[in-house]
Every structure is written in structure tokens, then in C-alpha cells.
Amino acid sequence: MTEPTTWETFTLERPEPGIAVVTLNRPERMNSMTNTMFVELEKVALQLDREDDLRVVILTGAGKAFCGGFDLDDADGLSSLTALGMLDQQELAARALSAIRNIRVPVIAAVNGAAAGGGLSLSLAADIRIGSPAARFNAAFVRIGLSAGDLGASWHLTRLIGPARAAEFAYTGRLIDAVEAESIGLLNTIVPAESLLDEALAMARLICANSPGGVQLSKRALHANMEVSSYAAALELENRGQALLTRGEDMPEALAAFKEKRSPKFTGR
Numbered sequence: 001m002t003e004p005t006t007w008e009t010f011t012l013e014r015p016e017p018g019i020a021v022v023t024l025n026r027p028e029r030m031n032s033m034t035n036t037m038f039v040e041l042e043k044v045a046l047q048l049d050r051e052d053d054l055r056v057v058i059l060t061g062a063g064k065a066f067c068g069g070f071d072l073d074d075a076d077g078l079s080s081l082t083a084l085g086m087l088d089q090q091e092l093a094a095r096a097l098s099a100i101r102n103i104r105v106p107v108i109a110a111v112n113g114a115a116a117g118g119g120l121s122l123s124l125a126a127d128i129r130i131g132s133p134a135a136r137f138n139a140a141f142v143r144i145g146l147s148a149g150d151l152g153a154s155w156h157l158t159r160l161i162g163p164a165r166a167a168e169f170a171y172t173g174r175l176i177d178a179v180e181a182e183s184i185g186l187l188n189t190i191v192p193a194e195s196l197l198d199e200a201l202a203m204a205r206l207i208c209a210n211s212p213g214g215v216q217l218s219k220r221a222l223h224a225n226m227e228v229s230s231y232a233a234a235l236e237l238e239n240r241g242q243a244l245l246t247r248g249e250d251m252p253e254a255l256a257a258f259k260e261k262r263s264p265k266f267t268g269r
């Protein structure tokens, strides 16, 4: 395990090869979001995306919340924003969450507490969400005069939990607890609070044991399939990905390992 690097709004740790853990670190403010956090999250996401040896990113929060959304104490400075200024502000935030969503390796959100507003949007930027029993979600936007059309939340919710549940969630702004979140697919699974990070690491290790190219092109295909309009277009994307992988070193290594009844040694080349 290398030494953690401390940014102003989060810490970055590397518990073992191939795994990076980003922990939002403003627990006194429920890890709520500020412009500094957006700038730092975009920077670290772009940095991680360039690391050839990286296989999985885990995103979690320090203290009792995952992320309370935009820092409403910080919002005062924004209340005088013109619409154009607000557009710039929203685009700054959207760039950060887009950078996290588009990291080429899987991102696991270990939801340790409340994910409210932009915190919900942030959890949705991850590919997988595992939660402690304290995990709670709300589209708090409508309670403070904003919309659930926020940082990808409306895009993900309609695809993840279905349009009707997304509508109820978005329009009521009510809290959804971990049990309900798991039942509607907002959480992949619930684990005891004390083992949340260990469970996220265990899932990350499973992913690390697989072909990096296979995993990363699987992520690319799953993301692309949320965009393509037809089954035929999806097949075209999938076919190209598989063809690319068969030209790499990992598939022959996997086949050889299978025959020799040993674990494959993937290189990602």
C-alpha cells in the first residue's frame, strides 16, 4: 500500500496494485460539493484514466455521509449568479462527474451514508453501487428550487430504476433507504457498515483478476448501449470490441491458462 495523497477535498489511496480509493473528505459538511471539489475530482479522474496499471476505482465518503450534494453554505456566493453564470457553474460540475463516469476502468461507489442531490448524481456516475445499511438517496434538487436534470441524474435514473420510479423519486425528493434502494436496483447490494470498504475491495479484486481489455471494453459496450438506438447498432459495437480483443495477448493467454489449468497472467496488451 502506497502513502495516501491528500487533496483539499478528498484523499487518494492505493491499497493494492490496480486499485485506487478516492474518499471524499469534508465529513464536517457531509462531504458536500464545492467548486474546488469539482476541479479536484475532474483532475484526479483524468489522472487515473491515464494510468495503464489501474484496474478499478472505488469512490466513498469519510464520516457519516457519502455526499450531501452541493454545499448549501457555499451556495450563498452563487445566489447572485446570472443564468449564464449558473450555466458555467453547472458545466464545471458536469465535467467533473463526466470525467469520473468515463474513467475507462470500472468505478465502484461504496455508499457509506446519505447521497443527496449532486451526491446522488455522483453515486450514479459509478458503474456499481454497494451500500452500508446507512446508505440513503434523495433527489433533493426540487426541495431547493433545482431540477433532477442534474449532472447525469435524470439520464441514469430513467435507465437504472425505470421512468416511473425515476419520476416519483425526482418529483417527491423523498429519501430512499438502503433496503428500498437495493430492491429497485439503485444499490447492487447492502453489506455491513464495518465491512463496506472490504467488500468493495473484494469486488475490485474479482475484477482485477480478469482481462483488463475485456473488462474495459465491457464497460465501453455497456455505456455505448445506453446511447445506441438499435439492437443492430449494439451488435456492431460489440463485434468491433470482440474483434479488437482477439488481436491482443490476453485472450491467447487465457486460453492457454484454461488448458493448463492455471490462473491466467493478464497484461492488458
Ligand SMILES: CCCCCCCCCCCCC[C@H](O)CC(=O)SCCNC(=O)CCNC(=O)[C@H](O)C(C)(C)COP(=O)(O)OP(=O)(O)OC[C@H]1O[C@@H](n2cnc3c(N)ncnc32)[C@H](O)[C@@H]1OP(=O)(O)O
Residues within 6 Å of the ligand: 028, 029, 030, 032, 033, 065, 067, 068, 069, 070, 071, 072, 073, 075, 078, 089, 090, 093, 114, 115, 116, 117, 118, 119, 121, 138, 140, 141, 144, 145, 146, 150, 151
Ligand atoms: C437555494 C439554492 C442554491 C443552490 C445553489 C446550487 C449552485 C449550483 C451548483 C451547480 C453544480 C452542482 C449541482 C448540484 O448537483 C446540485 C445539488 O446538489 S442540489 C442539492 C443540495 N443538497 C441538498 O439539498 C441536501 C441537503 N441535506 C440533506 O438532505 C440532509 O442533510 C442529508 C444529506 C440527507 C443528511 O441528513 P441527516 O443525516 O439527517 O443530516 P442533517 O440533515 O442533520 O445534516 C447534518 C449537517 O450537515 C449539513 N449539511 C447537510 N447537507 C448539506 C449540504 N448539501 N450543504 C451544506 N451542509 C449540509 C447540515 O446543515 C447539518 O449541519 P449542522 O446543522 O450539523 O451544522
